[in-house]
Amino acid sequence: MSDYAIKVEGLGKNYLLRHQAQGRRYIALRDVLADKAKRLFGRRSPISEPRNAKLEIFWALKDVSFEIKSGDAVGIIGRNGAGKSTLLKLLSRIIEPTTGRMRIRGRLASLLEVGTGFHPELTGRENIFLNGAILGMHRAEIKRKFDEIVAFAEVEKFLDTPVKRYSSGMYMRLAFAVAAHLEPEILVVDEVLAMGDAAFQKKCLGKMQDVSQGGRTVLFVSHNMEAITRLCPRCLYLVNGSLKLEGDTRAVIKAYSEHAKQTTAEIDLTSLRRSFEGTDEARLLRLRSLRSEAAGSWCFDYGTPLEFEIEFSVSRPIQDPEIGYQLFSTTGVQLASTSTAQALPLPALQPGRHQMRIALPDFFLNPGTYILGFSVSTSNRNIDNIGEAAQIEIIASKGSIEKKLHRIWAPLTPRAVFEMTGPGDAADAFVGEERGRQAA
């Protein structure tokens, strides 16, 4: 018998995609009934599509097999949508697999659970017990670790205060303290989902290191190649739901960045989900990236300029048009946006097809995944707006800057000029410029 902690065989998970329901998040009974009624009264002509034409099976994860030895720290990488989070959710039993089998030895806990089930009306003490139970601790176990948790979170004085009166820092500390004392045999960390709070991420990583050094198994999903290299000797690489590569982290990351450079050229915007119903005066059609590592891909090396071209059609003349981009984090926080209204006033758009290049020559995105959106509007109305036109990935493939980056948790590093004056400095002050471009 081998000493595996997790053994996965032919694991798969599929979803049915409803094409008609695009842009609608939930099924409504109203629509189901309306559909049934339509069928009943024969509104289906002989040439219309078959009944299940609207359904398409999408495999979020397909035929994945691997084994993780007890005590190993293993990284999972892949682009967004490659199935990383699906894999973690399957392992933590949040969703059930469609095919295959997995064996898990020992208690599995994931740090994306932090604060789950906290209730603002309850006191710190009550929440510790509740959250502990939710995370799978027994009452005796929580009681035993209670003092430790309280000390770790530094909330002794506020134990009997409802957590709704806590500062966000205290809240986070308490939530993390409970999770940190869970002592699972297998720890799962999804950086992508935990993103947003820098201090919290650091704590997660620290905790992870402790856990893996303590001889327990760790699974780590991240876009931060440096962190993966540092923490995990072994790595899994997922592409479109399948396991593409498994092995030594350095080799896998190399293959990942090679592969990422070769993917997709052009994005068809016509069928993408609109952020809101606009007018039909203009419509975004296509998006190309121009100056990525390899022309046409959506993977950019850290520090290189970003450049895109969008194509859109105009059906009626539009006065005072404004065209812009928006950049979001994967958690949906808007990080940046610029529109032509700020740069150059555009002349009225005439009917026909137009192209526009958008270059961000001095951009400063740190490695990670971002979402790019585009909009056409005027000062008083939205014409067309796509919130998620493309996912772009910034990778740090150059060895020299990895070391500098591992302490950076913010998405942006704006160009900054540092000037130092003081005793011992030369008369003309020391001037240093820190910007991503230099490193590239």
Next chain:
Amino acid sequence: MQELTIEAGKTERHYWADIWRYRELFFFLSWRDILVRYKQTVIGVLWAVLKPVLTTIMFVVVFTKLAKMSTEDMPPIIFVYVAMLPWQFFSSALSEASNSLITNSNMISKIYFPRLVIPASAVIVCFMDFLISAAILGVLLIWCHADPKWHLPAWRIVLLPAFTLLAFLASFGISLWLAALNVKYRDFRYIIPFIVQFGLYASPVGYSSSVVSEKVGLKYGPHIAQLYDLNPMVGVINCFRWAFGSTVPFDTASVVISVTVTLLLIISGIKYFRATEKAFADII
């Protein structure tokens, strides 16, 4: 060390074992919901008392004073209140449990546990309300004990726990259906207040069910009248009234129908809940 094997399509076999393993979570969730509910103590407890009492007073005025309907020889306030108790429990369990999965979607999408725990703990909270309002019944009994026409047979009260269990199971069965449907079809929640409102009049809360069987039975025959018993609350309310000294004799047929319907609801509810539960994290 515990080893867990999860195989596609075979998760069922863990399920009941898991429910047992997660009993502490169930306890804590119920405890949380109860705590939160009565946190602002005065409002919380007062509400559990005021709601049935005020509705009862209204029903007494409308049904017995204005419409002069039979109260099965019970004091009007007792007559309505003992029906109001299970009904209030039933209706609040319905509305609370059906929303419970949505309000806890955060937990459902982040960790694993048998989802059955959530609507179950919602029903438990409503049961606490039921117990509090039952305490008021004690006050009412003392207040009305001098009523000459009414006599309270003590031995019947012994059967109350069984009747309460029946009410509990009926509420839980329907709650499971509604909770699952509510996740699947998001516009289902608009129907629930209607079901509750409709049910208040479809169940013999303000009037005696014997009125229905008499009038409908005379016109369409006794079998049609028995269709009324398909509403599980009819049997439950009849049992409660009987336990508190109603002069209408115990209707075994009606109770058997109630119990059957309740069991069917529970079994089909669990089945349906289990079937949709697998997809909760995907669609919630």
